Structure formats: C-alpha cells, structure tokens
Amino acid sequence: xxxxxxxxxxxxxxxxxxxxxxxxxxxxxxxxxxxxxxxxxxxxxxxxxxxxxxxxxxxxxxxxxxxxxxxxxxxxxxxxxxxxxxxxxxxxxxxxxxxxxxxxxxxxxxxxxxxxxxxxxxxxxxxxxxxxxxxxxxxxxxxxxxxxxxxxxxxxxxxxxxxxxxxxxxxxxxxxxxxxxxxxxxxxxxxxxxxxxxxxxxxxxxxxxxxxxxxxxxxx
Amino acid sequence: xxxxxxxxxxxxxxxxxxxxxxxxxxxxxxxxxxxxxxxxxxxxxxxxxxxxxxxxxxxxxxxxxxxxxxxxxxxxxxxxxxxxxxxxxxxxxxxxxxxxxxxxxxxxxxxxxxxxxxxxxxxxxxxxxxxxxxxxxxx
Numbered sequence: 001x002x003x004x005x006x007x008x009x010x011x012x013x014x015x016x017x018x019x020x021x022x023x024x025x026x027x028x029x030x031x032x033x034x035x036x037x038x039x040x041x042x043x044x045x046x047x048x049x050x051x052x053x054x055x056x057x058x059x060x061x062x063x064x065x066x067x068x069x070x071x072x073x074x075x076x077x078x079x080x081x082x083x084x085x086x087x088x089x090x091x092x093x094x095x096x097x098x099x100x101x102x103x104x105x106x107x108x109x110x111x112x113x114x115x116x117x118x119x120x121x122x123x124x125x126x127x128x129x130x131x132x133x134x135x136x137x138x139x140x141x142x143x144x145x146x147x148x149x150x151x152x153x154x155x156x157x158x159x160x161x162x163x164x165x166x167x168x169x170x171x172x173x174x175x176x177x178x179x180x181x182x183x184x185x186x187x188x189x190x191x192x193x194x195x196x197x198x199x200x201x202x203x204x205x206x207x208x209x210x211x212x213x214x215x216x217x218x219x220x
Numbered sequence: 221x222x223x224x225x226x227x228x229x230x231x232x233x234x235x236x237x238x239x240x241x242x243x244x245x246x247x248x249x250x251x252x253x254x255x256x257x258x259x260x261x262x263x264x265x266x267x268x269x270x271x272x273x274x275x276x277x278x279x280x281x282x283x284x285x286x287x288x289x290x291x292x293x294x295x296x297x298x299x300x301x302x303x304x305x306x307x308x309x310x311x312x313x314x315x316x317x318x319x320x321x322x323x324x325x326x327x328x329x330x331x332x333x334x335x336x337x338x339x340x341x342x343x344x345x346x347x348x349x350x351x352x353x354x355x356x357x358x359x
Contacts, residue, residue, distance in 0.1 A: 009248040009255060009317070012345040015238040016321040021343055024321050027288065034289040119258050119266035119353065122285035127262050129289040 034129035086149030093142030278326030
C-alpha cells in the first residue's frame with residue numbers, strides 16, 4: 001500500500017470577512033514594526049538596568065575596601081567572589097542589552113540572499129527582531145543575576161564576623177624600679193632578652209631582678 | 221458579485237464572497253494559481269501566493285510574513301490564522317495547513333478603484349500546507 005499524493009492545499013471552510021482583512025492589514029504593520037518595538041524596548045531596558053547597576057556598584061565602591069579590610073580571610077574571599085562575579089555579570093548583561101538595541105555582526109546581503117534564507121524581507125526583519133528580543137531577555141536575566149550577587153556580597157559584609165583579635169605579641173617586665181616592654185627574643189642563662197622599640201640591640205634582663213611579667217598586645 | 225461573473229478588466233468592486241475562495245482553491249488544484257507557506261528554522265512563517273487573480277485574471281504576487289515579535293516578555297507570536305509560536309493553524313490528517321487571506325493587488329488599473337488602491341477589489345482565502353524552509357520552492 002502506498003500513500004496518496006500530498007495535498008498542497010485544502011478548501012477553506014469560509015471566506016475572509018472584512019474584519020479578517022482589517023486584522024490582517026493591522027498585523028502586517030505590527031510585523032513590519034517588530035524590529036522597532038524590540039529596539040525601543042531594549043533602549044528602555046538598557047537605561048533601567050544601567051541605573052540598577054550604578055546604584056548597587058556605587059554602594060559597593062563607597063563601602064569597598066574599608067568594609068572588606070576588616071573581614072576574616074574566608075569571608076573576604078566570599079565577598080570578593082560575590083561582588084566580582086556580580087560585576088562581571090553586570091557588564092555581560094549590559095552588553096547583551098546594548099547588542100539588542102544597537103545590533104551586532106553587520107554584514108552585506110542582497111535581497112536575493114535574504115529571500116533564499118528567510119523568504120521575505122519582513123520575515124528577515126522579524127528574525128532579527130526575535131534574535132534581539134532573545135538577547136534582551138538574556139541581558140535582563142544576567143543583570144538580575146548580577147544585582148543578586150552584588151546584594152548578596154553587601155549582605156555578606158553585614159553578617160561577616162569580626163576578625164579574631166591578634167594574640168599578644170609583647171611582654172611588659174617589671175624589674176627593680178624599671179618597667180620594660182618589648183617583643184620576647186629568647187630566655188636562657190638566667191636572662192630574658194627583649195627587642196625594644198627604643199633600642200637597636202636586644203635588652204637583657206636578669207631573672208633575679210624580675211618582679212612581674214604581663215603579656216600585652218602593644219607597647220606604649 | 222460572485223465567481224460566476226468573473227471576467228477580465230472588471231471594474232473595481234470589493235468582494236469577499238465565498239465563491240472567490242472556492243475558485244482560488246480550484247485554481248490551486250489545477251496549478252493555475254500557486255501558493256506556499258514556509259516556516260523557517262527560526263519558526264518564522266511566511267507565505268507567497270502568485271498567479272492570476274481569480275476575478276480579473278491579472279497577475280498577482282502576494283508575499284506575507286505571519287510572525288511578529290509582539291510580546292517582549294514572551295517571545296514571538298503568530299498572526300491571525302496561526303495558533304501561536306511553533307503551532308500550525310490547524311491539522312488535517314497529520315498535515316498542518318495555514319490559512320492565508322489574499323487581496324488582489326495586481327497593480328493594473330480597475331475602473332472605480334479608490335485613489336492609491338491596487339487590484340480589482342476581490343479577497344479570498346487559501347489554506348496551504350506548512351512546509352519547512354528549503355523543502356521546496358522558496359517564496
């Protein structure tokens with residue numbers, strides 16, 4: 001058994017009404033205006049997305065180093081990844097929005113080339129508009145991701161714990177009637193040796209003269 | 221006015237009588253009138269109907285694109301006659317047919333035609349099988 005010939009057309013059930021024809025003509029204008037619609041929208045979106053990014057990154061730049069300098073290493077890495085990733089996504093998203101508005105990849109084509117690939121010039125314009133609309137959609141998604149990362153980076157700085165205090169690195173020694181503060185160098189042979197800020201060579205203090213010692217984070 | 225009254229060099233008269241749709245279908249069946257609806261790889265539907273006008277017999281060549289980018293949050297949409305993006309207008313035994321409304325735009329002068337109007341005034345509908353771009357003659 002073989003299939004019959006493929007029908008190219010079938011008989012319509014009805015004729016077009018006047019309103020069908022009016023709608024067809026209105027839709028033809030909509031089709032021809034697809035590119036303008038997309039580019040106009042892309043322009044508005046790009047402006048809006050730029051304002052978003054400017055607002056968020058301004059906050060990051062103002063707080064910036066002061067905020068992260070006091071963070072523990074792990075949190076600083078997290079904030080760097082979040083804000084750095086957010087900035088990269090922001091640039092990418094704005095690039096996509098700009099590409100949707102201004103177009104990319106200009107090339108020479110003849111009407112015959114366009115007809116061979118797309119059928120009609122309007123179909124080609126719709127193809128370009130659909131491509132720009134897809135770019136714009138990805139641009140919006142990317143900038144949304146960027147804003148999320150940037151905000152997450154800022155929130156991370158709020159919640160990051162303060163860095164652990166530095167361990168005491170100096171010692172205050174009372175000996176005789178004097179008090180010496182410095183970084184311990186060594187102890188032995190009945191003496192404690194300290195590096196003192198005001199002296200180029202280590203100061204040696206006999207243990208027999210020491211009446212008290214205390215650790216401190218800084219010398220006066 | 222109906223298809224029975226058709227003759228060349230008719231004066232201009234707007235008509236969407238079903239007999240013109242029937243006559244256009246008969247002309248398609250005997251290859252007097254040609255028509256194609258092509259869907260591109262990107263899902264853009266375009267059509268071409270060409271040959272003699274069912275009423276005035278002057279040559280017409282109607283090219284249309286049936287896809288537009290209308291809703292930027294949702295992508296592209298099919299025009300009147302289409303069910304939506306990537307969906308054919310209707311199905312018949314597994315084959316998708318797409319309705320195309322054609323108005324005579326023969327470019328010849330017809331007595332009584334409004335200023336700036338081309339064609340004899342007749343409009344008709346054809347329903348053509350959707351075919352992917354490159355599968356046959358391209359409109």
